[in-house]
Amino acid sequence: MGILDAEVSVATHLSSTVKAEAGAALWERFQQVRSTSLHLIEPLSEEDAMLQSMPDASPAKWHLAHTTWFFETFILADRLDGYRIFDPAYRLLFNSYYKSLGGHPLRQQRGLFSRPPFSSVLRYRRHVEEGIGRLLAQSPAAETLELVELGINHEQQHQELLLTDILHAFWSQPLRPAYAAPEGCWQPKHAAPHRASSITESITQSITQQANQRRWVAHPGGTVEIGATSHGFAFDNERPRHAVLLLPHRLAWRLTTNAEYLEFINDQGYQRPELWLSDGWDTVCREGWQAPLYWEKTEENWIEFGLHGMNPLNPEAPVCHVSYFEADAFARWRHARLPLESEWESAAQPRAIAGNFLESRALEARPAFASAAAGSVDVSNSPKNAAEEIAMEGRAAEETQMFGDLWEWTASAYLAYPHFRTAAGAVGEYNGKFMCNQFVLRGGSLATPASHIRASYRNFFPPHARWQFTGIRLADDG
Ligand SMILES: [Fe+2]
Numbered sequence: 289m290g291i292l293d294a295e296v297s298v299a300t301h302l303s304s305t306v307k308a309e310a311g312a313a314l315w316e317r318f319q320q321v322r323s324t325s326l327h328l329i330e331p332l333s334e335e336d337a338m339l340q341s342m343p344d345a346s347p348a349k350w351h352l353a354h355t356t357w358f359f360e361t362f363i364l365a366d367r368l369d370g371y372r373i374f375d376p377a378y379r380l381l382f383n384s385y386y387k388s389l390g391g392h393p394l395r396q397q398r399g400l401f402s403r404p405p406f407s408s409v410l411r412y413r414r415h416v417e418e419g420i421g422r423l424l425a426q427s428p429a430a431e432t433l434e435l436v437e438l439g440i441n442h443e444q445q446h447q448e449l450l451l452t453d454i455l456h457a458f459w460s461q462p463l464r465p466a467y468a469a470p471e472g473c474w475q476p477k478h479a480a481p482h483r484a485s486s487i488t489e490s491i492t493q494s495i496t497q498q499a500n501q502r503r504w505v506a507h508p509g510g511t512v513e514i515g516a517t518s519h520g521f522a523f524d525n526e527r528p529r530h531a532v533l534l535l536p537h538r539l540a541w542r543l544t545t546n547a548e549y550l551e552f553i554n555d556q557g558y559q560r561p562e563l564w565l566s567d568g569w570d571t572v573c574r575e576g577w578q579a580p581l582y583w584e585k586t587e588e589n590w591i592e593f594g595l596h597g598m599n600p601l602n603p604e605a606p607v608c609h610v611s612y613f614e615a616d617a618f619a620r621w622r623h624a625r626l627p628l629e630s631e632w633e634s635a636a637q638p639r640a641i642a643g644n645f646l647e648s649r650a651l652e653a654r655p656a657f658a659s660a661a662a663g664s665v666d667v668s669n670s671p672k673n674a675a676e677e678i679a680m681e682g683r684a685a686e687e688t689q690m691f692g693d694l695w696e697w698t699a700s701a702y703l704a705y706p707h708f709r710t711a712a713g714a715v716g717e718y719n720g721k722f723m724c725n726q727f728v729l730r731g732g733s734l735a736t737p738a739s740h741i742r743a744s745y746r747n748f749f750p751p752h753a754r755w756q757f758t759g760i761r762l763a764d765d766g
Contacts, residue, residue, distance in 0.1 A: 311424040314436050317739075318420060321440050321447075322413070324646075324737065325352060328450055331468055334406045340399025341460040345453035345755065350382070350398045353409045355443040356416045357382035361389065362715055363435050364419045367428065374415045375404070388714045437521045438715070444740040447646070448757075451595065451735045456755045459582055459593045466597030468651055504538040505635060505688075506766055514633045515705055516744040525719040526744040530706050532630040536766040539627055539635050542656035543606035543689045543696070544618065544760040550590070550603070552618050553579055563620050568613030571752050581609040581754045595651040604655035606694050606759045612727045612751035615697040615760045627763035629700035629728045629746065636690045636731065636743040643692025645738040653693040653734055653759065692736065694759030695729040695747055702726040702748035726750050733757035 329337060329348050337348040346354075357378060364371045373379075381401065383392035393401075404412075420436065451467070458465050515529035516522030558578050561569045571577065579585070582593040583601070590601040594608075610618070619625050627635075644654050703723050710716035726748040732741035735757055749756060 308427050310433055311427060314433060314440075315421060315424045318424075318436065318440055319417075321443050321737070322417060325355065325443060325447055325450070326413075328447055332454065336454065336457070337406060338399060338402065339454070339457035340396070341453075341457040342755075343396035344753070345456050346395075346398050346449065347401070348450050348454055349406055349409055350401060351446045351450045351453070353378070353404075353412060354382045354384055355439075355446050356409075356413045358442050359420055359436075359439045360416050363432065363439060364416065364423065367432050367435075368419055368423045371419050374412050375408075378404075378412065386714045386717050388717065434521075435715070438718075441521065441523070441740060442718075444737045447737060448733065448735040451651075452756050455582075455593075455595055464593060464598060467595040470596045503541040504764075505541055506538045507534060507536065507631065507634065509534050509536040512630065512634045514630050514744065516742070522742065522744060523719055523746070524711055524716075525702075525704070525708070525723075525746050526742075528705060528707050529744075532634075534628075534631060534634060537627075537631055538764050538766045539631060540624075540762040541688060542761075543653075543694060544762060545603065545655070546590075546601050546605055546607050547603035549580070549607040549610075549618060549760075550601075552621050555621065557617060557621055563617040565613060565616060565751075567751065568611075568617060571611070571613055577614070580607060580614065583609075602655070604657075606653045606656070606689065608653050608694055608757055608759055609754050610697075610758055610760060611754040612697050612749075614754070615758075616699075616751075618760055619762055622762060624762040624764045626697055626699040627761060629698040629730060631763060632690075632696065632698055632730045632761070633743050639688070639690055639743070641691050641738065641741060641743075643689060643732070644734050645692045645732065645741070646735050647738050648692075648734070650734060653757065656687055656689050689731075689761075691731050691741055692738075693734055694731075694757050695733050695736075696731050696759060696761045698728045698730055699763075700728045702728050702746065722748060729756075729758060 329352065332348055334349075337352075340347050340350075360374065361379060361383070365373060379389070380391055381393065383389055384395075385392060423432065424436065454467060458467060511531050511533050513529055514532050516526035517529050518527070557563060558572060564572060579590070580592075584591050584593075584598075591598050592601050592608075615626055644650055704720065708720070710720040711718070727750075729747040729749060730745065732745070733756075749758070
């Protein structure tokens with residue numbers, strides 16, 4: 289063996305070792321994410337798992353099957369020698385929207401899929417998991433590892449959708465069952481039955497307290513970079529990283545609360561067309577919106593439906609289940625605006641990714657200062673620039689709610705970044721073709737797995753959508 293041959297041999301060995309280690313790490317992550325999906329359906333009956341309460345939502349059973357279909361269709365079918373397709377009919381049945389694969393059922397029909405039975409979907413999952421295990425044990429090519437990582441992140445996206453879809457399904461039926469009891473979770477301050485007057489009183493007190501806590505983080509403006517670097521996993525819509533010019537602006541220190549949103553409602557916010565975009569006002573009139581989705585007014589007070597069922601509104605918790613139209617109208621009423629996604633990302637980049645995620649098992653958005661006494665962080669009302677914020681990590685990161693709790697509507701249309709390119713083949717349909725008529729949301733929510741979120745992450749929904757865990761962070765021009 290010549291010296292060159294020896295070098296090639298060492299390089300080959302190192303490369304296969306690295307690939308084996310990468311495969312082992314990915315296998316561990318794959319198993320963890322797959323088991324989380326099964327954990328999420330534990331509170332559901334098979335009948336619950338069939339519910340589809342509107343075309344935008346999908347049954348839990350479909351989510352379990354479709355995430356499995358993704359691994360089989362995009363990875364195992366072409367990349368694992370000797371792999372047996374579990375059932376050829378599933379290729380069409382559990383395709384969501386990938387047109388180049390030859391077709392898929394109408395989205396609104398997913399609630400009709402009583403066949404295959406739930407047990408077959410679980411066997412399908414185990415069959416595909418075994419296949420992924422065999423594939424990862426073979427030190428697959430880097431491209432295959434990247435597809436497995438994509439499949440893992442795809443399943444994490446569907447975990448959040450599974451929760452938002454079952455929430456809508458449970459809210460849509462007369463008994464309005466709770467997905468989960470609050471035991472073991474963070475206890476809502478007003479979970480216990482209250483006299484009506486005590487809640488009104490506490491909301492009034494809360495408004496006063498919160499007025500004192502309306503703090504802003506200022507940015508002096510300048511050129512910043514946003515978007516994912518070429519290292520590590522990110523969706524294609526987060527790339528390429530590029531420069532953006534920001535003008536001086538400020539972002540609210542925390543999310544808008546229920547009490548603050550109630551001020552908007554009580555000031556006839558839903559009855560004043562001058563506060564709304566034209567499409568938003570048409571939607572308010574057509575749908576009869578008077579409050580966020582899942583809010584109901586009793587004789588004296590507001591109550592809201594969540595994964596813990598119907599509960600009195602917590603005035604200190606962030607307002608949830610608002611559309612872009614509502615977020616925009618609220619901001620206009622406050623003489624403010626929504627952040628641009630570039631402003632949001634620039635503020636988020638130096639922060640630790642900490643917050644109220646799926647792993648906290650709270651299953652509801654928390655007040656900004658739920659885990660720490662208000663004012664415990666040294667932040668004055670005077671403007672601070674982004675650099676000064678870098679030191680405030682850990683607990684401070686949670687208090688700002690930049691990550692977790694609720695997805696934050698931005699004023700940015702969901703568009704391609706400069707020089708954006710979709711991936712080749714059917715998987716290229718993942719994100720790029722939706723870059724029309726949607727707005728970007730940032731930061732993740734109470735239902736987002738912590739390992740799934742990043743500062744550069746771009747979620748997107750149409751402006752009328754409000755069944756996701758969506759909230760409001762205000763911005764202004766400084
Ligand atoms: Fe999907």
